Amino acid sequence: MWVWSLILLPCILLWPPDSGADGRLRLGVVSERPDRPSEALEQYGPLNAYLERRLGDAGVRVADLVVARDLAEMAQRIEAGEVDALIEGVIPTLKLERDTQRIRPSLLVWRKGQRQYHSLFFVRRDSPITGLQDLAGKTIAFESKRSTSAYFVPLFRLRDAGLEVVPAESEAPSPEALRYHFVGSELNQAYWVHDGRADAGAFNDGDWERTPAAIREELRVIARTPPLLRWLVSFSTDLAPEIEQAVSEVLLEMHLNPEGLATLAAAARIVKLEHLTDDDRANLAYWARVFEEFN
Amino acid sequence: MLIFRGLSSKYALGIASILLGTMGLVLALAGYFVFEGTQALRAELTQSFSSIQSAHDVEALRTSGSYLGDRLFDPLYRLDVSALNEEIERIQAWLAPRSVLILDAEGRVITDGSLENPQYGRRYPIPKAAAPGEVAIEETPTGRLVHLPIGYAGMISGYARIALSDARTQAFVASLHAKVEAAWQGFVERFLAIALISILVALAASLLFGIRLSRSVSRPLRDMNRVVAHYAAGNLEHKLPEGPEDELGRLARSLNQMAVEHERARAQLMQLANYDSLTCLPNRNLFYDRLGQAIKKARREARGIALFFVDLDRFKEINDALGHDIGDILLGRVAHRLSRLVRETDTLARMGGDEFTLIVEDLVDEEAPRIIAQKLLDALAEPFALDERQLYVSASIGIALYPRDADSLDSLIKHADSAMYAAKASGRGGFRFFTQELQEQAHERLSLEHDLRRAIERGEFALYFQPLVRAEDGRVVALEALLRWNLDGAPCAPDRFIPVLEETGLIARLTDWALRESLSALTALEREGFGALRVCVNLSARQLQQANLLDLVDRVLVEFGMPPERLELEMTESSLLDDQLCQSNATQLTARGIRLAIDDFGTGYSSLTYLKRFDADALKIDCSFVRDMLVDPGDAQIVTTVLALAAGLGIESVAEGVESEEQGERLRSLGCDLLQGYLICRPLPLTELIDWMRRRAFGSAAEAG
Structure with a gap:
């Protein structure tokens, strides 16, 4: 019996944790039409497939899209560790960040031709x-x-x-x-x-x-x-940095090729993605404060 | 186009054309009616579908009115323009209306479905007394206008105003039309393809059927054509199947019958052409053919042939004596006897008259033909019992051998003939082989014949005259004209050239000349004062057969003013036996008063009948009897008998060839009337004769004086 324990112990210790570090990406979105989850699949399915094709080379397997009916479900899923990346507006992102403490805004999303709006x-x-x-x-x-x-x-x-x-x-x-x-x-x-x-x-x-x-x-x-950043991509704090890095690189270059551009346009009329600037982070900090104060 | 000349090809094409034409007509008519009917149906179908579609739209709207009213009520009530726009979008997708407007209860436009919504707030008339769910439809020039009240529990909160245009129907009709058109095109293409295939199949089937039918129809004709071609080629063995009792069957029977008749006629013709009707032996034609074949075969196989020429001796005399009927029967019997001796491979033929030939093939040696010839002679040696008589017949046979004697057909025949004549000449009833000597004789004869022809042309002949004196007082009463001819400067013996002149018929060309010379001599002698002598001219059988003989004699007598009794024509018994014309001419001559003397009497049949029939004036005893009469009792007896016969008949007797005084004395004592011969005078030319006559007259006068 103790022989079996000697064999199994190293295996248990060396078994990789169930997280993004295993080379898997799970993109999550909140459906804008809770009654029609197919709409979210139609919008973001191509983006998910695009990521899957591009990240395959980097050894990252992209899982099925995670569609949450509302923010509460999304928060639940994030907390359950089922979502590695999230595309959402500033306020929902701030709310999920505050509620779950497991996501971090990372990329700015140009949407409907706007970088930011008020x-x-x-x-x-x-x-x-x-x-x-x-x-x-x-x-x-x-x-x-x-x-x-x-x-x-x-x-x-x-x-x-x-x-x-x-x-x-x-x-x-x-x-x-x-x-x-x-x-x-x-x-x-x-x-x-x-x-x-x-x-x-x-x-x-x-x-x-x-x-x-x-x-x-x-x-x-x-x-x-005051102005507000248009949309955000946030990553799970559990996601391995190299995966986040790989995913970010793909997303940041999408608008540079026709296929990526079309895929972005189909997904909620996105124009392109870019890194958050310091001003952007300052703006986010403002809104986080307001949100905390008045929510 | 040779292939269309045949009857079967014409039939096949004709039948195929008719079938094809009929099928083509049926297809064309079917195509026309189907096209016409389908075209009419097309318009009806389009119209009908269009109407049904319109009715269906209206019905759908009516039945959907309540549902749409309910569905639109909430967004209208909540002023959810986005939702209303979505609903409008659905309606547009469903009905493709010209426009859809959502009006409020007063008829003001809430939304036209577009984001810009330019008609917002514009007021439209609304139908009266409509309840929620009740669809109001009114016809407009461009389509239909539908008002769908939106409300709940009798309260109307707005309207859906849907302007339906004909465009949709028209589009539908156009679409339908396009589909029908496409289907129609497909149908036309398929129809044409089917028609084309049908025509090709029909063409093939028609041709096949036509060919089979025409063959079955024309087969009897082709068979007949083939058989008739055989007939035309002379092959009559083919027979047509006669078949059923129809026109072709009757024609086939007629053709077969014709072939049978033709075969029979041909067989008869062949029999007539190649066989002798009297003896049923091959005739001259077939003989030549067989001999030609035999020579070819012998040449090919290096073998020998013996050709026999068999000629019956004295057959003419039998024929004349007993009649042609008996002669014919005798020939038949002879043929029968000879036939029994020959092998199947030998050919016994009748060449004509009493002449037969025998071809013996596959000859081994020369002894065989000798034996055969002897057998033939032996076969004929037995008497023939005919008409209660026993007839004895002999034959002379000449034999020529291939290839020893000749290697060609003509030469072989000629040589056999020569050999036969040689056999006959050497005493009848025997046979002779052809020899080189015979050939030489023949050559010599030919040469002589040639010289004689030239002599006639050059007038080289001369007449000598030998006087005939009365036995009792030696007075010249007549002269015999004798033909003389010099060959190469020397006199040619008359018995050498005269037979040749007679056999070749050349003698006839001398008749006129001889008569003139003779009468001219008489005239000269008369002028010299030798009184009315007569001249004796020899006439051979050939001359006696001359058609113009009587005219010739008449003309010459008139020309010289000579009475006919001063001309005496001498002819042998055999000449008179020869044929009808000779006899007729002899009778005619005596009837004119011309004297007729029978020459060489005693050498032939010595027929008393002839003496009587031709009313002969004189008999001339042949010199051969006179010559030996003093030493040969037989000859003496003949001379005595002839002289007695002449005396008995009251005609003049003349002894020829008197050469001695003893002969003259004996003849005189026997009562011979006239003497002729060297004892009196040899034949002399006219001038010498005149001298002789003068001397004789002088002598007589001196004697008398």
């Missing part, structure tokens, strides 16, 4: 509201509770401005409270404000540009938030 607040052109303070006791249309630029960022800015912001369906809110609706899309936010169903709306500057001209002309911007 959120703006708008009202109907004929509205008497001129500033954030005028929103007390009013209603505002947000996109969805996962939205960075059309929910979290404006929410933090409003709270930073001292407003009480509550869900519209809250029972017995104070008269000064600003009640918010989730209307499902930036476009709907514009229509809601235009239609008078909400007094104000907030989304990023890109959304503003994409708002139908006929509607936009009827609206007016009353406030803007």
Whole structure:
């Protein structure tokens, strides 16, 4: 019996841990349409396949895409060590980083032509509201509770401005409270404000540009938030540095070849990726503080 | 195009053309009706599909109205333009409408489905009294306008305004049309391919069928053609299958019958052409053919042939005496007897008349033909019992041998013939082989013949005259004209050249000349005062056969003004036996009053019948009897008998060849009327004769004086 123990002990000691260090990469995304997980597969499947092809040479095996229905599931998966890399917006990334303590933002993602953006607040052109303070006791249309630029960022800015912001369906809110609706899309936010169903709306500057001209002309911007990095790639803190290095190299060069460019465009309209600058990290630190403060 | 000249090719092409034409017509008609029908059906189908599609769209809209109303209600109620746009996108994908608008309850545009949404807020009329789920459809010039009320529990919160255009239907129809067109093209191509294959198959089948049919139809004709070609080539052994009782069967039977008749006729012709009808032996033609074949074969195999020429002796006399019928029967019997002696491989033929030939092949030595010849003679030695008579017949046989005597057909025949004549000349009833001597004689004869022809052309002949005196007083009463000829400056013996003149017929060319010379001599003698003598001219059988003899005699007598009784024509018995023309001419001559003398009487048959029939005026006793009459009692008896016969018949008797006084005295004592011979005078030319006559007349006068 003791002979078997002598044989097995070295094997147990030398057995590699179940982590990225085993040469495996698991990319994770949060579905924007929880009801349609296939959409996430359609969007990011090609990117995953691309990585698999490119990393095969570096001895890195890319596993199936991990699609989480929401942030909570993603946090759970990260904590379970099932995700090695993550593509998400700044606020969800900060939230997952804070909640799990197992991911670290690493690369900046250009998306929809933007490196960074800011959120703006708008009202109907004929509205008497001129500033954030005028929103007390009013209603505002947000996109969805996962939205960075059309929910979290404006929410933090409003709270930073001292407003009480509550869900519209809250029972017995104070008269000064600003009640918010989730209307499902930036476009709907514009229509809601235009239609008078909400007094104000907030989304990023890109959304503003994409708002139908006929509607936009009827609206007016009353406030803007500080800038925010467009999107981020974060790696698991458990991931082996050489794998992170290999994956980063592939991602950073993707936009330089047509196949990579097309793959990026198909995955959430990404233009390219680059390293985070010091300013970027400072910006992230700002938002991390705001998030901590007002979440 | 030679191959189309045959009847079967024409039939095959004709039948194939008809079949092909018929199939082509059927295919063309089928194709026409199928094309016409399918073209009409195409339009109907397109229209029908179009209508069905439209109706189906409307029906689908009606049945989907409630569902769409429910589905659009929530986004409309929540002013979820994004969701509405997605719904519009789905509707557009489903119905391909010209436009889809989501209107609010007052008819204002909420969204047209585009991000820009340019019609936002624009107001459209809305149908009245519509309830949620009830689809209002109105026809417009460009299609249909559908209003789908969106609401819940009777409350209308907006409308989906869907403008359906004909374009979709038209696109559908176009698509349908394109599909039908493609299918139609495919159908046409397949149809054409099938038609082409059908035509090729039909062509092959038609040709095959046509060829088989035409062959079966034309086979009897081809068979007939082939057999008739055989017939034409002379091969009549082929026979046609006669088959059923139809036109071809009857034609085949007729052709077969024709062939049988033709074969029979040919056999008869062959028999007539090659066989003697009297004896059934091969005739001269076949003999020549067989001999030619035999010589070729003998030459090839280095063997010998013996050719026998068999000529019956005195057959002419039998024929004349007993009639041609008996003569023919006798020839048949002779042939029969000879036939029994010859082998199957030998050829016994009848050359004509009483002449037979025998070809004996595969000859080993010369002894064999000798034995055969003797057997032939022996076979004929037995008498023939005919018409209650016993007829004795002999034959003379000449034999020539191949290749010893001759190596060609003509020479062999000629030599056998020569040998036969030699046998006959040397005493009949025997045989002779051809010898070199015979050939030399023949050559000599030929040479003589040549000289004689030239002599005739040059007029080298002369007439000598020998007087005939009355026995009782020695007075000259007649002259015999005798032909003389000098060869190479020397007189040629008459018995040498005259037979040649007679045998060759050249003698006939001298008749006119001899008559003129003779009468001219009479005229000269008369002018000299020797009174009315008569002249005796010898006529051979050939001359007696001359068709113009009577005219010739008449003309010469008239020319010289000579009465016919002063001309005496001498002819032998055998001349008169020769043929009908001789006899007829002799009768005609005596009828004119011309005297007729039988020459060399006693050497032949000495037939009293002939003397009577031809009314002879004189009998001339042959010199051979006269010569020996004083020493040979037989001859003396003959002379006595002839003289008695002449006296009995009351005709003049003349003794020829009187050379001695004793002979003259004896003849005179026996009552001979006239004497002729060297005792009186040898034959002399006219001038010398005149001198002799003068001297004799002078002598007589002196004697008298």
